[in-house]
Amino acid sequence: MWSIIGHSPVLAALGRALQSESPAHAWLFAGPEGMGKRTAALEFAAALNCTSTDKPCGACRACRDTLTLQHPDVELVVPGGICDEAEHRDHADSRDLRICQVRRLERVISLSPYAGGRRIAIIDDADSLRAEAANAFLKTLEEPPDGTVIILLAEREERLPETVLSRCQRLAFRPLDRDTVIEALTVRGAEPRQAEVIAAAAGGRIGWALQALEDPELLSERESMIDDALRLAHAGRAERFAWAKGAESRVPDVRERYQRELGVWESWWRDVLQAGAGATEGLVNRDRATLLAEEGRLYTADEIVNFLRKLLETREYLLANVDPQLALENLTLDLPTAGGSARPSTVRAR
Ligand SMILES: [Zn+2]
Ligand SMILES: [Zn+2]
Numbered sequence: 001m002w003s004i005i006g007h008s009p010v011l012a013a014l015g016r017a018l019q020s021e022s023p024a025h026a027w028l029f030a031g032p033e034g035m036g037k038r039t040a041a042l043e044f045a046a047a048l049n050c051t052s053t054d055k056p057c058g059a060c061r062a063c064r065d066t067l068t069l070q071h072p073d074v075e076l077v078v079p080g081g082i083c084d085e086a087e088h089r090d091h092a093d094s095r096d097l098r099i100c101q102v103r104r105l106e107r108v109i110s111l112s113p114y115a116g117g118r119r120i121a122i123i124d125d126a127d128s129l130r131a132e133a134a135n136a137f138l139k140t141l142e143e144p145p146d147g148t149v150i151i152l153l154a155e156r157e158e159r160l161p162e163t164v165l166s167r168c169q170r171l172a173f174r175p176l177d178r179d180t181v182i183e184a185l186t187v188r189g190a191e192p193r194q195a196e197v198i199a200a201a202a203g204g205r206i207g208w209a210l211q212a213l214e215d216p217e218l219l220s221e222r223e224s225m226i227d228d229a230l231r232l233a234h235a236g237r238a239e240r241f242a243w244a245k246g247a248e249s250r251v252p253d254v255r256e257r258y259q260r261e262l263g264v265w266e267s268w269w270r271d272v273l274q275a276g277a278g279a280t281e282g283l284v285n286r287d288r289a290t291l292l293a294e295e296g297r298l299y300t301a302d303e304i305v306n307f308l309r310k311l312l313e314t315r316e317y318l319l320a321n322v323d324p325q326l327a328l329e330n331l332t333l334d335l336p337t338a339g340g341s342a343r344p345s346t347v348r349a350r
Contacts, residue, residue, distance in 0.1 A: 001058060002043055004036050005184045005206050006176040013171055014044050018055055023048070024169035026141050026150045028126070030157040031173025033263075034205035040173070041122045041151045042067055045074050048149055049117035062117065072114040075121045077105055079128050095255075095319060097123065099133040106140050109148050119148045126152035127159040128319075134161050141167045175204020185213055196287075203267055203284040225264040226285065230295070233335055240332035247324040255318050258328060262315050266308065269336075272296050273304045299336040310334045 002011055010029075017023035027044075029037040046066035047056035056063050065071035080091050083100035084107065091098065105121055113119045123129075129137065141164060144150055152168060154160060178199050184206060185195040190213055201222055202209035212218040232240050247258055267284040274283060276296025283289060310331055317327040 001054065002040075002056065003058075004040050004043065006180045007036065007040070007173060010040060010171045010173060013169075014040070014047070017044075018047050023149065025144050025148060026152070026168045028152045028154060028157060028160075028165065028168035028170045029173060030154050030170060032175070032205060033155055034202075034208035034211075035173040035175070036207050037153045037173050038122075038124060039207070041153060042069075042074075044151065045071075045120040045122060045149070048120060049073070049115065062115065066120075073117065073119045075105060075108055075119075076124065077101055077121060078124045095128060097125065097129045097133055099130070099136050102129075102133045102136045102140075106137075109140070109145055113147065117147075119145070121148070121150045123150065123152045125154070126164075127154040127156045129160065129164070131161065134164050138163055138167070176206050177204065181206055181209050185209060188213060200284065200286050221260075222264055225261045226268050226288070228261065229265045229268045230291075232332060233295075233299075234338050237332075240335065241329055244325050244328035244332055247328050255324055258324060259315060259318050262311055262318070262331075266311050269304055269308055269311070272299065272336075273301060273308075276301065276304070295338075298338045303336040307334050307336050 004011060029041055031037055043056050046058070046063040049062035049066065049071070050056045051060045051062060056067075058064075058067065062071065066074050069076060077097065079097050080094045081101055082104065083091065083098065084104045085100050088100055105123075109119050109121055141150060152160075152164070157165065157170075181199040181202055181204065182195045185198055186192070188210065190198065194213075198209050198212045198219060201219060202212065208218070212222075228243060232243055247254055271283045271285050271292050272295045274296075275289070275292035276299065280289060280293075283292060285292065314327050314331045318324055
C-alpha cells in the first residue's frame with residue numbers, strides 16, 4: 001500500500017514498473033518541494049525489494065528497513081553528504097552535490113547488494129549536481145550495474161543538463177487539488193476550518209499541508225512571511241533594508257529561511273496579480289481574498305511581473321554564493337510600491 005496521496009499517474013507508472021521484469025534503471029521525480037517526491041522514492045525503493053505480493057507492504061523486513069533509511073542497499077545522497085576522501089571533513093555546509101559524492105556512490109553501487117535484492121540510490125536535490133559531478137555521473141546513469149535503480153529528485157529539473165534528463169524516466173509531481181488536500185487533512189483529524197486554512201496555504205503541496213497539521217508553527221511562519229510581503233510594499237527604504245538585514249545573522253539555515261520566505265512571497269504576488277485582474281478563483285491565499293483584491297488595485301501588472309522575475313533571480317542567488325543580505329536589499333528596491341508617485345493613476349483604468 002502506497003501512503004502517497006493523490007498523484008495517481010505517478011503511482012500507475014510505478015505500479016507498472018514493479019510488474020515489469022526489468023524496470024527503468026534511472027528515474028527523475030520532478031516537482032516542487034513538499035509534493036511527496038521523497039516519500040514516493042522511498043516507497044518505490046521499498047517496493048522494489050518487498051517480499052510481499054502487495055508492494056510496498058510496509059511490513060516486511062525490506063520495507064521497514066528502507067522506509068527507516070536503514071536498508072544496507074538503499075543509498076540516499078544529499079547535498080553536503082559524505083564521500084570517501086578522508087580530508088573532506090567539512091562538507092556539511094555544501095549546497096551542491098559534489099563530484100566526490102558521485103565517486104563514492106559509484107563505488108557503493110558497484111558492490112553486490114548485501115541483501116541480494118536490488119540496490120537503490122536516491123539522489124535528493126539532484127538539481128544541485130554541479131556540471132562536473134553531473135558529467136561524472138552520466139555513464140553510471142546510462143548503464144548502472146545490474147539490479148541497480150537510481151532515482152533523482154528535483155525541484156527545478158531545468159537546472160539539470162539535458163544529458164542527464166534524457167537518460168531518466170521522468171515522473172511529474174503536480175500540485176494536488178484543494179479538495180484532495182482537505183480530505184487528507186480531515187482524515188487525519190483536522191477541524192473543517194483548520195483544513196480549509198491549511199489547504200489554502202498549501203497550494204497543493206500535500207507534504208507541506210500534513211506537516212502544517214502536525215506543526216502549527218509552519219502556518220504562523222507563513223502568515224508572518226505574508227505580513228512581511230504586505231508591509232514592505234507599503235514601507236520606505238529604511239524599513240525594507242531592516243528586513244533584509246535579518247539575513248546577516250549567522251543562523252545556519254538563514255538562506256533556507258529566506259528561500260522559503262521568497263517562495264511564499266511568490267505565491268502572494270501571483271495572487272495580487274490575479275486579484276488585480278479581477279480573479280477570485282484559483283488564489284492560493286484565498287483566506288485573504290478581500291485584502292488581495294484591495295492590493296491588486298494598487299499596482300500595475302508590469303510592476304508585479306517584473307518583481308516576480310526578480311524574486312526568481314534572487315532565489316537563484318540564495319542558492320549560489322551571493323551575499324544574502326545584499327541580494328535581498330536589491331530585491332526590495334524592486335518591490336512594487338503602493339501608489340508609487342511616478343505612475344499616473346489612470347494606468348490601471350483598463
Ligand atoms: Zn514489503
Ligand atoms: Zn568530498
